[in-house]
Amino acid sequence: MTNLPLPDEKTVRPFAYSDAQVSRIAAGLSGYVLFILYPAYGLLRGWWLGDFSSFSVEGPVVAVAILCAFGFFARWTILKYLWIDS
Amino acid sequence: MDRLLSATNDFLSDHYVILKFVHMVLLPYRPGAPPLPMGPIWFLCSAIGKGCRMTLNAFGYVTGPWNASMRRKARAYRFPHIADFHLAHFGGNKERLHHSSNGEAYENAIHTHWWFLIITTPIIIVSITFTF
Known part of the structure; x- marks a missing residue:
């Protein structure tokens, strides 16, 4: 296996991120489960089984x-x- | 065909743990293998996630009624699998972008793939823990 030549230096840019951005991503992951997946699960369970205990x-x-x-x-x-990178 | 599926089922069931260990732990460290990009912990998270998706897919199709829940999990794992394939083999294929001399697209693809790995890592860690 041969390595590819290095990319063009003009287009290389560092991987930019901020702690606030990562916090938003983490909150988004949790929020997606909490506000989308969990209610969907509860509604389907109630719809199919008549059990609304999820709520x-x-x-x-x-x-x-x-x-x-x-x-x-x-x-x-x-x-x-990300800290490994920086 | 039934006998083949049955034999495959028996083989996978009997040797599941060994096959998984060889596939995920030994093969990547074989002599001459390319270096792991971010160290063993990242590799294990990534490889176990991929292996789990592949295993769930394979088991979902190969095995019988025992695996109704596995088949459902395999369907849920399709979405990261699709993203994986896109980033590695189709639109996000870095080697092709690199050879096309489109440095900007190559750089964007690297960053996108990096974000994908970074964001899916905690999801994979938690979902694998609760799946097995």
Whole structure:
């Protein structure tokens, strides 16, 4: 396997990111699950099985707690690999 | 055909863990393999994610009723798989862009692929943990 020649120096640019941008991405990942996937899951479950317990107090509270933890984990993981670059 | 599928099913079921270990851990470190770009942890996350998608797809098709849930998971994993193929082999193929001397497009493709890997890593880590 031979390596390709180096790319043109004129077009090379550093991989730019900011902590705030990564925070928004992590919040977006959590928010997508919390506001799209979880309600969709709850509605389908209610539609097919007649069980709307996903929307009782306990379900959303657990979902929020888990997705907050996931958001922090995602932010930490993403930054960990970006710090390698910088 | 049924016998072939049945034999394949038996073989995969019996040797699943060994095949997975060889495919994901030993093969990339074989002599002469290209260097891993970001170290073993990133590689394991990436390779396990890819391997999981491939394995779920294969098992979803090869095996029988045992795998109804696996088939559903395989369908869910199609979306990152499609993105993977696009970034690696179709519009985002870096080698082709590099040879086309379009430096700007090449640089954009590198950045897009990098963002894809960075953003999907936490998703893959968590989903793999809960899948198996």
